[in-house]
Amino acid sequence: MTRSSLPLSVEPASTDRGYRCSTGSRERGEPLTATASTVSRFLLMEEPGPWGPAVLNCYRVPDPVRQLAESWEREFGIRPLLIRRPGRSAPAPRRIFVVNAAHGWAQTTTVESLDDVASLDLSGIGSSAGVGLTPHVDPVLLVCTHGRHDACCAERGRPVAAELARRWPDLVWESSHLGGDRFAANLVTLPDGHYYGRMEPDSAVDVVERHLSGHLTPRFHRGRSIRPWVAQAAEAAVRERLGETRLDAVRTHVLRREASWAEVEVFVGESRYVEVVDVARADPALLTCTSPLPSAAPTYVVRDA
Template identity: 40%
Template sequence: MVVTGDVRCAALSQSCGEPQAGTAPTAAGWICLEQPGAWGREALTGSRLDPRLGVELQRRAGAVGARVLLIRRPGRHADDRRGTSPVRRAYLAAGTPGGSWLERVDLVAPEQLLELDFAALGGARPTGLGRPVSGPLLLVCTHGRRDACCALRGRPAIAGLAAAHPEAVWECSHTSGHRFAPTGVLLPTGYHYARLDPVFGEHLLRRAAEGRVVVERCRGRSAYLPVDQVAELAVRERTGETRDVLTAAGGYVRHVDGRVWRVRCLRRDLPPARPASCGAAPSVPVVLVVVEVQRLAGVARGRQGGRR
């Protein structure tokens, strides 16, 4: 069976019950630059940002495994600068398990970001360019030129949230996974989420401020490859652990208390065929399915409590 017609990719994915675990993009660090106005399909080279700067930022970030996003305040996005502050915001983040951090930088000119110590960012070391931010940051993709679902679903989801949390909630450019729109990424931890709505967004911000990880609707942590994103979430679901005390690598998940789990996943087709993004040719998606979670040797070293 092949799904065709004018139905949007997010609606098709949701109707098929497509799982989202293991679909987060991988990144060692994040550079988020405020850029008001409209964004073209390729945001870094299709906005009022100097495309040469966009290319150079992307090149330097890519060399250290980091990603660059454009961010903007929610609302109308006329391609002009009326009422726009000459100072623009930037955020730098590293999602290292157990040691994530977030910095804020206020820029007079976006070219100042080229002064960034990219090697430090790629190595999860604070860059010193900005000042530390203690609370979480929620970026919601509204990049309509990349996929209509992101704008049609993302903007309604973010409007009320941003009004209630103006410093913590921003629109952002493409984060991948249009079919899971509205999509968002929580910084500094780098957990990605699918099918956001205002109530769930409030829940994410509250739990993140408490240092907790929400497993529901989670696509995975960007510090991990897809199979390890799935493995970590599987262990969290099994144990109820919500703290940032797990690391995942090679299908093994380790707790700071000494426990270890081996998680076995298989790749399976999930028919029917459907577009992964609006306008794309239909194809049958391949998903990662957990088939075994095995507790290995390792005894918890005392009780750490708080698994809410």
């Protein structure tokens, strides 16, 4: 499998409010492989919204919580997200999740208001034991619908979230920005950290059904967030070669990382594969709906060592 540079002409700056980055990405044939955000720790805070363009600048997040979340992000690598049930219901109390995807756990609590999040102690988020909240055993399915951040997320994400919620009402949440607006609709499964992109309502149902049965769907799989991008690329290449779709069948380890290439070990059962991942840049393109100028996204080409 390869994720190669795309022979594109440079797109103009986005001055047209009708421009949609997800349409541009599809028209360019931009690969989904190795595009999952590289984050393993999450704080999910239920807030029906509406949400501002950035979570930590949103006035609905109380100042003490915003300040703490900023420090948690710096110190512990926690990604703060706002979530809501499809339909923007406004229940009280609010649901809070803390997730460590590297260790595969999610813990939860409820608060009367987001002000109470400031009383949480998240210093243990890096441990396998968690932060002392109630263990949450069911998957958490996040669909980005953050329209104030990028129009594509709302336009493509809300129909997907609504369709999934009809099937799995207790598992599905709309989410603020997950990363990769141009791959909307985006779906993230927690606590395992798998990212899927270009979801449509029908395909999303199929993807979730397979995921809940223990298999990923390569066509829509962006990668697993606990792995760096070069490891996501190497894993995808080995999975494609072997036809391996089991969620937990593959482990990776980056042996060497240079600016333009990396060497990655990929383990499938007792078998070991060593892949070289060449890193380059695609031709510049508008990567969000509001991009003022084109940017060059990284590309990955995988070959045997």
